[in-house]
Amino acid sequence: MTAQQPSIATNPAPGAKRAKPSRRPLIIALVLLSTFVVLLPAVLGGYWMRVLTVVFIFAIMAESVNIIAGYAGYNALGNAVFFGVGAYIVGVTTTQLNVPFWAALLLAGLGCVAYSVVIGYPILRLSGRYFLMATLGLLEITREVVLNLDITGGAQGIATPVMDVSPEFANRLFYYLALAVLATVVWVTWWIQRHNMGLALRAIKFDEEAARTMGINSTWYKTQAWAVSAFFTGLAGGVYAYFLAYIEPASVFEIATSVRMYIEHVFGGAGTVFGPVLGALILELLSEFVWARFTEIHYLILGSLVILITLFVPKGLISYIRKIPVHRLDAWVIGLFRRDSAGREESED
Amino acid sequence: MGDNILEARGVSISFGGVQAVKDVSFEVPRGVIFGIIGPNGAGKTTLLNGISGLVPLSAGHIEFEGQRISGTKKPHQIARLGIGRTFQVARPFDGLTVRENIAVGAVFAGKVGGRKHAEVWSLVDEVMEFVGNADKQDSLVPDLPVAQRKRVELGRAVAIRPKLLLLDEVMAGLNQREVESVMEMVRRIRDRGTTIILIEHIMKAVMGLCDTVMVLRSGQRICVGTPSMVCADDQVIAAYLGDRYAKRKADIGELEQGHAQS
Numbered sequence: 001m002t003a004q005q006p007s008i009a010t011n012p013a014p015g016a017k018r019a020k021p022s023r024r025p026l027i028i029a030l031v032l033l034s035t036f037v038v039l040l041p042a043v044l045g046g047y048w049m050r051v052l053t054v055v056f057i058f059a060i061m062a063e064s065v066n067i068i069a070g071y072a073g074y075n076a077l078g079n080a081v082f083f084g085v086g087a088y089i090v091g092v093t094t095t096q097l098n099v100p101f102w103a104a105l106l107l108a109g110l111g112c113v114a115y116s117v118v119i120g121y122p123i124l125r126l127s128g129r130y131f132l133m134a135t136l137g138l139l140e141i142t143r144e145v146v147l148n149l150d151i152t153g154g155a156q157g158i159a160t161p162v163m164d165v166s167p168e169f170a171n172r173l174f175y176y177l178a179l180a181v182l183a184t185v186v187w188v189t190w191w192i193q194r195h196n197m198g199l200a201l202r203a204i205k206f207d208e209e210a211a212r213t214m215g216i217n218s219t220w221y222k223t224q225a226w227a228v229s230a231f232f233t234g235l236a237g238g239v240y241a242y243f244l245a246y247i248e249p250a251s252v253f254e255i256a257t258s259v260r261m262y263i264e265h266v267f268g269g270a271g272t273v274f275g276p277v278l279g280a281l282i283l284e285l286l287s288e289f290v291w292a293r294f295t296e297i298h299y300l301i302l303g304s305l306v307i308l309i310t311l312f313v314p315k316g317l318i319s320y321i322r323k324i325p326v327h328r329l330d331a332w333v334i335g336l337f338r339r340d341s342a343g344r345e346e347s348e349d
Numbered sequence: 350m351g352d353n354i355l356e357a358r359g360v361s362i363s364f365g366g367v368q369a370v371k372d373v374s375f376e377v378p379r380g381v382i383f384g385i386i387g388p389n390g391a392g393k394t395t396l397l398n399g400i401s402g403l404v405p406l407s408a409g410h411i412e413f414e415g416q417r418i419s420g421t422k423k424p425h426q427i428a429r430l431g432i433g434r435t436f437q438v439a440r441p442f443d444g445l446t447v448r449e450n451i452a453v454g455a456v457f458a459g460k461v462g463g464r465k466h467a468e469v470w471s472l473v474d475e476v477m478e479f480v481g482n483a484d485k486q487d488s489l490v491p492d493l494p495v496a497q498r499k500r501v502e503l504g505r506a507v508a509i510r511p512k513l514l515l516l517d518e519v520m521a522g523l524n525q526r527e528v529e530s531v532m533e534m535v536r537r538i539r540d541r542g543t544t545i546i547l548i549e550h551i552m553k554a555v556m557g558l559c560d561t562v563m564v565l566r567s568g569q570r571i572c573v574g575t576p577s578m579v580c581a582d583d584q585v586i587a588a589y590l591g592d593r594y595a596k597r598k599a600d601i602g603e604l605e606q607g608h609a610q611s
Contacts, residue, residue, distance in 0.1 A: 196456055196457070199445075199449065199452060199453060199456060200453075200457065202442065202444060202445055202449075203442050203445065203453045205444065206442040206443050206444050206445065207440050207442055207443075209403060209424075209440075210436065210440045210441075210442070211442075211453070212403075212423070212424040212425050212428070213401050213403065213424050213425075213427075213428050213433075213434050214425075214428055214433075214453050214454050214457055214458055214505065214506075214509060215425050215428035215429045215454075215457035215458030215509060216425055216453070216457045217423075217425045218425070271444070
């Protein structure tokens, strides 16, 4: 089909004299942040490691919804269906077929891709709110099916095999596993954003008909976008199934989960690479905090916060972060490194 | 294939019980500016939508360069064959910058496998210069005034390097000076070898630009010819100004002829 040659609008032409915003602050921030996150388990207790693992899992799902909803404008509100399917693929294959966890995880991702393509073929033709409703329907239907199958254990759920390792090791394993999947989905989103696919998806979001008359095969790009979204949501579900050691239809095919990842991607910044991750991080930590303090009115407080946030930050948090004068911080950090290596050549630009 | 770039044979387009286009046939010679005029609701835009594959034909067929496109090709395939278009109400991609809008055309409608990186960018720069938005290239489209939005839309269509360009009222809503400048752009596009089909209400533009004009009324073709021929046609006058006016004009014509003879 269409070749994916790297050429997208954010790339200036070779030799073009356009002022390109420096990417250095972003890279420095990312390096610092990832070092921090990678080293964090050294000082964290088991409880916070597990909290952060859940945060990462939600960040993966928010970023996945972002690919289809934030970029292509197809609001897959029922995207948690892939979380459930992924979780159940891992649950069923590891318990009934003795498939090793890693292989099961891969199967979860691929199974969700297949599911999204088969379902996407008819429903990606729907537009706007009809697609949204169809994805919600898909979530409900799939849960009912899983609930009534023998192989899934019905409403009893599945207890996934417990790994033969110490709890500390298991905590670290799931922490790093979720982190690795998160890093991958962020990288994939960044790649999409910079390549033709991102340009095509954004064009589809703003006017699909016009996009088609510009030579964009919208069916192809939408299907791809939803497949990528399903793949990572499926992986998140698979990790979750082993992490929690127990899954049941009501908890993994939950509409609240679905709405939550959707809100997180909008809150952080739909159609941006880092926004959804930020949104998930803040809302999940906030939720954890509120839950710990005000267990009984947890959803009341959280819901009110969400309303306030969407009222006052309609474009997503990331739009505010971009206004912070990072170049100053940037200059300061670079200054630190420069002083350290004074003998080095100075000019880079 | 002859020297016709586009041939339409017996084209009808219906929406439910409404027949928007009825049995229309025409051919567009390569290298011309072909005007389509007619009162509101005559089926002009529907006909363009039929050519670009956005609505299916209920009868007839359309051939582009001797190859049948109606019913066999999807809109993106038709675009890749070399048919570009603009929309009546400018529909640039609002969340994209001017430059990205034009890149969409340059990137996706290229030949199989797409255009090469450098080629795309030199094309975008060239089109930016052509549409005269060079200083606004990083602005988002909603921030632009109407005339510039229309230019972006035109630029986006030009960037696909079309062999045939369908322009749906690109001059509507523009002031006198802007109309002149768009007319000049249309001429330049034609001079570079692109055939143009133009829907327009501004008669000055139609008369000044078109080599051939087709008139539609209630979905039917009522006249084809040079602009001056079309303007003198009684049916056309009736379509625009009503039957009574056409009859009166005919009467006056007879009177004048009478005077001249005496």
